[in-house]
Amino acid sequence: MAFSAAGNSGPLAQINVTPLVDVMLVLLIIFIVTAPMVSMPIPVNLPQRTTTVVPPTDPPPPxxxxxxxxxxxxxxxxxxxxxxxxxxxxxxxxxxxxxxxxxxxxxxxxxxxxxxxxxxxxxxxxxxxxxxxxx
Structure with a gap:
């Protein structure tokens, strides 16, 4: 909040937008840098379904x-x-x-x-x- 000068005794209702603009520019730069990384596919080897049944083995004695x-x-x-x-x-x-x-x-x-x-x-x-x- 800003204060008036020379004679006005009430506060002025003005918002300082400079910090808001700084934060928004930083977020914009972060999104610009990370957007190409997100769009590239990541290879994942998923397990495939098998039809063979492996019988459970009894654990060896301790x-x-x-x-x-x-x-x-x-x-x-x-x-x-x-x-x-x-x-x-x-x-x-x-x-x-x-x-x-x-x-x-x-x-x-x-x-x-x-x-x-x-x-x-x-x-x-x-x-x-x-x-x-x-x-």
């Missing part, structure tokens, strides 16, 4: 890993060294390539974190992504 207070690792109740875990997880991933088993890790509160970190690193290297921590 792998139960237990770390006790003395940092000893057991695979489904059988003791094994931590050093051999990577190879055994890799074998399981190869055997169940399409349907990876779930890895269930049960650790004793007195065990060291380093053993759990090695288990998680071995599972990550074997591309096992279904990991559960159980009690």
């Amino acid at each position: 792998i139960e890993l237990r770390v006790d207070a003395s940092n000893q690792l057991s695979w489904n109740g059988q003791a094994m060294p931590v050093a051999g875990l990577q190879a055994r997880l890799h074998e399981q991933a190869q055997a169940h390539a399409g349907n990876l088993p779930e890895l269930r890790i049960n650790t004793d509160p007195g065990s060291e974190y380093e053993v759990t970190a090695r288990i998680l690193a071995a599972a990550s290297n074997a591309h096992l992504d279904r990991i559960a921590f159980v009690q």
Whole structure:
């Protein structure tokens, strides 16, 4: 709102349109720049309908890993060294390539974190992504 000068005591009812024109010009430039991008087609590969039915496969049994207070690792109740875990997880991933088993890790509160970190690193290297921590 503008104010009058020299004698008029009331305010003038004039709107300053300069900011409005600036905003409109910026919007016009944005639309001019983006209009060619919108009109170009984007290739999308959509899934196609198939008539073959793939029978569902049963998930493989989960792998139960237990770390006790003395940092000893057991695979489904059988003791094994931590050093051999990577190879055994890799074998399981190869055997169940399409349907990876779930890895269930049960650790004793007195065990060291380093053993759990090695288990998680071995599972990550074997591309096992279904990991559960159980009690």
